[in-house]
Amino acid sequence: MALKTFIEAVREGLREEMVRDESVIVLGEDVGKKGGVFLATDGLWTEFGDDRVIDTPLSESQIVGTSIGAAIGGLRPVAEIQFADFIHPAFNQLVSEAARLRYRSNNGYSAPMVVRAPYGGGVHGALYHSQSVEAFYTHVPGLKVVVPSTPYDAKGLLRSSIRDDDPVLFFEHKKMYRSVRGDVPEGEYTVPLGKAQVTHPGTQVTVIAYGLMAHYALEAADRVAEENISVEVVDLRTLRPLDKETVLDSVRKTGKCLIVYEDNRFGGYGAEVAAIIAEEAFDYLDGPVTRIAGPDVPGVPYNHVLEEWFMVNPEKIADGIRKLAAY
Amino acid sequence: MAVTHTDPATKPSKAQPKATPKKSAAGSALGADLGLSSDDLLEMYRLVALSRAVDERMWVLNRAGRIPFVISGQGHEGAQVGITWALEKGKDWIAPFYRSIATCLTFGMSPRDIMTAQYATASDPSSGGRQMPGHYGSHEHNLVSVSSPVATQLLHAVGLALAAKIRKTGQVALTVMGEGSSNQGDVHEGLNFAAIHKLPFIFVVENNGYAISVPLARQVAGSSVAHRAAGYDIPGVTVDGTDVLACYAAARDAVGRARAGDGPSLIEAKVTRLTAHSSDDQQTKYRSEEELAAEKANDPVPKFRAQLADAGILTDEAEERIKASIVADVDDATDYAESQPDPQPSTAMKWVFAEDWPSEAPPPWGLGE
Ligand SMILES: Cc1ncc(C[n+]2csc(CCOP(=O)(O)OP(=O)(O)O)c2C)c(N)n1
Numbered sequence: 001m002a003l004k005t006f007i008e009a010v011r012e013g014l015r016e017e018m019v020r021d022e023s024v025i026v027l028g029e030d031v032g033k034k035g036g037v038f039l040a041t042d043g044l045w046t047e048f049g050d051d052r053v054i055d056t057p058l059s060e061s062q063i064v065g066t067s068i069g070a071a072i073g074g075l076r077p078v079a080e081i082q083f084a085d086f087i088h089p090a091f092n093q094l095v096s097e098a099a100r101l102r103y104r105s106n107n108g109y110s111a112p113m114v115v116r117a118p119y120g121g122g123v124h125g126a127l128y129h130s131q132s133v134e135a136f137y138t139h140v141p142g143l144k145v146v147v148p149s150t151p152y153d154a155k156g157l158l159r160s161s162i163r164d165d166d167p168v169l170f171f172e173h174k175k176m177y178r179s180v181r182g183d184v185p186e187g188e189y190t191v192p193l194g195k196a197q198v199t200h201p202g203t204q205v206t207v208i209a210y211g212l213m214a215h216y217a218l219e220a221a222d223r224v225a226e227e228n229i230s231v232e233v234v235d236l237r238t239l240r241p242l243d244k245e246t247v248l249d250s251v252r253k254t255g256k257c258l259i260v261y262e263d264n265r266f267g268g269y270g271a272e273v274a275a276i277i278a279e280e281a282f283d284y285l286d287g288p289v290t291r292i293a294g295p296d297v298p299g300v301p302y303n304h305v306l307e308e309w310f311m312v313n314p315e316k317i318a319d320g321i322r323k324l325a326a327y
Numbered sequence: 328m329a330v331t332h333t334d335p336a337t338k339p340s341k342a343q344p345k346a347t348p349k350k351s352a353a354g355s356a357l358g359a360d361l362g363l364s365s366d367d368l369l370e371m372y373r374l375v376a377l378s379r380a381v382d383e384r385m386w387v388l389n390r391a392g393r394i395p396f397v398i399s400g401q402g403h404e405g406a407q408v409g410i411t412w413a414l415e416k417g418k419d420w421i422a423p424f425y426r427s428i429a430t431c432l433t434f435g436m437s438p439r440d441i442m443t444a445q446y447a448t449a450s451d452p453s454s455g456g457r458q459m460p461g462h463y464g465s466h467e468h469n470l471v472s473v474s475s476p477v478a479t480q481l482l483h484a485v486g487l488a489l490a491a492k493i494r495k496t497g498q499v500a501l502t503v504m505g506e507g508s509s510n511q512g513d514v515h516e517g518l519n520f521a522a523i524h525k526l527p528f529i530f531v532v533e534n535n536g537y538a539i540s541v542p543l544a545r546q547v548a549g550s551s552v553a554h555r556a557a558g559y560d561i562p563g564v565t566v567d568g569t570d571v572l573a574c575y576a577a578a579r580d581a582v583g584r585a586r587a588g589d590g591p592s593l594i595e596a597k598v599t600r601l602t603a604h605s606s607d608d609q610q611t612k613y614r615s616e617e618e619l620a621a622e623k624a625n626d627p628v629p630k631f632r633a634q635l636a637d638a639g640i641l642t643d644e645a646e647e648r649i650k651a652s653i654v655a656d657v658d659d660a661t662d663y664a665e666s667q668p669d670p671q672p673s674t675a676m677k678w679v680f681a682e683d684w685p686s687e688a689p690p691p692w693g694l695g696e
């Protein structure tokens with residue numbers, strides 16, 4: 001085992017998949033010589049050359065649309081959208097095309113491809129370099145949506161995503177790129193899509209989170225442990241298809257559930273999780289299914305006071321846990 | 328290349344009198360300068376006429392209440408057959424659009440394939456009855472599945488061309504759409520990328536002068552899509568889309584450039600829309616009776632027929648034979664589609680993904696068992 005940063009794990013996953021399968025290509029803005037604005041693809045162009053690491057023009061719909069075509073043509077494209085905030089110009093290609101291709105052709109066609117995008121706030125990125133966009137895509141049948149929280153999972157899930165026969169959106173929290181380290185084993189391993197993980201066992205309150213919030217949930221669990229509140233943290237890892245089993249098993253055990261997401265609250269991904277729990281675990285609940293999520297404003301403000309106000313953090317989560325535990 | 332297009336079933340048999348093609352003023356037989364034999368020309372004519380006949384049958388069935396919706400290719404067939412003929416069937420790629428009936432038939436789909444799409448049967452190879460008619464597609468025949476938002480397919484063809492270049496397959500990818508659709512941003516993004524990377528890509532615009540009701544002058548600044556090619560430093564030509572051989576020639580040049588590694592080309596084929604936009608449109612609201620009457624003179628079917636007859640290629644016997652085969656094909660396709668079962672709700676949750684996921688559950692009312 002070696003301790004690696006989150007972004008090193010992403011880079012290694014990409015590199016090893018490119019070595020393993022020559023149909024894997026990487027394309028996006030500045031991914032070539034520069035290695036991406038966050039350096040996720042650093043070194044790949046030198047190793048694999050122009051054909052397999054393509055600096056695209058500044059055109060997101062093209063990045064996604066040509067990836068679909070290239071996937072039909074036998075490649076396994078891994079597209080990088082420089083910031084998740086700028087994936088919106090490609091919305092139509094993702095939603096109308098990538099997601100629907102297999103279904104609309106009755107399995108005649110598919111688009112095995114990955115779209116990676118750094119997301120999330122807390123990095124002084126303001127409205128347009130902080131967004132969480134997962135809810136737009138988890139809503140759409142036909143897209144898989146993955147949000148890893150550890151270097152181990154990032155590498156293992158990226159491998160599985162590249163090998164998957166359907167389009168996968170792979171969101172990486174940019175604040176974790178260099179701040180989160182973890183053990184990454186040598187050699188080949190994968191982490192399966194569609195499987196959540198209990199990262200902190202507990203008995204009284206289930207906290208469901210993903211991405212950066214999965215770390216904050218663990219910190220919150222430690223804080224309230226001192227107050228004798230036992231929290232079980234579930235890291236979803238894949239948002240769609242959702243691992244309902246693991247979620248429902250935990251909630252049926254604890255009887256209380258708090259869902260944490262960084263995106264603004266209204267209509268966010270956690271709302272769907274809450275609805276599923278209400279429908280399928282109602283008999284087990286000892287309190288309302290609650291959410292701690294971002295405020296409903298159109299973006300993360302730049303000023304640090306305002307940004308801190310916006311961001312969900314361990315203390316805000318701990319407060320949510322305390323309220324729920326008191327039921 | 329054209330050998331692959333000749334359908335043995337309709338090839339003139341030895342027993343039948345061979346046509347003796349008349350020489351043109353220049354002394355060569357029609358099509359000879361393009362490398363087209365008289366058998367090629369007869370097969371091209373068959374495809375043009377077959378496409379029209381399938382299309383006309385669709386409207387009859389619509390009026391008879393058998394199928395709820397028609398979107399037509401009438402007026403576009405000449406351009407479609409001429410251009411598609413320049414590609415290699417079973418090798419190259421086409422990302423078509425909703426008027427591409429003749430394109431699909433030329434590239435290998437059958438009248439049954441087209442007709443089952445109108446009836447949305449379980450056996451419809453385009454979508455198994457999931458999509459509206461007109462949304463053709465066939466992996467078997469390298470025809471990319473059509474969706475409804477216009478122009479998205481351009482990027483798919485560009486991506487196919489990228490894959491062909493990287494994988495060195497020698498394939499060419501072509502896409503086609505109307506002139507109104509050519510205003511979408513994806514067209515710019517795709518042409519720019521294809522031109523930068525000199526991809527083996529061909530962009531065809533079937534310009535019929537209207538995008539539903541909005542005329543060319545209100546759709547395309549300067550009224551020429553072909554001129555836009557200059558902005559990407561790629562060749563852009565305008566051809567008479569009712570002239571099958573001119574379309575073939577333009578496409579053959581573009582295919583030649585693509586295969587030689589010289590990059591993309593744009594072909595704007597001026598066609599006419601002989602029907603309303605679709606069976607839900609009333610075109611007399613925005614097109615005058617005089618205009619509609621005048622457009623009939625631009626019908627590619629009688630034009631091509633006359634051209635081949637004048638050249639002595641389409642003899643009366645050949646025409647009778649082709650006509651009979653087309654009537655039989657269209658009747659067969661209709662009867663077949665009429666007989667085919669609907670898709671069942673038990674299959675409706677299939678193929679969201681490659682595999683089934685237990686968490687992707689059916690609705691409370693189940694799957695209709
Ligand atoms: C993105 C999008 N906007 C609107 C429509 C509705 N629509 C379908 S066809 C069409 C007109 C297309 O005109 P043109 O591209 O000239 O092709 P034509 O139908 O004339 O062959 C419109 C507006 C659509 N399908 N997709």
Ligand SMILES: [Mg+2]
Nearest residue numbers: 505535537538
């Ligand atoms: Mg038009």
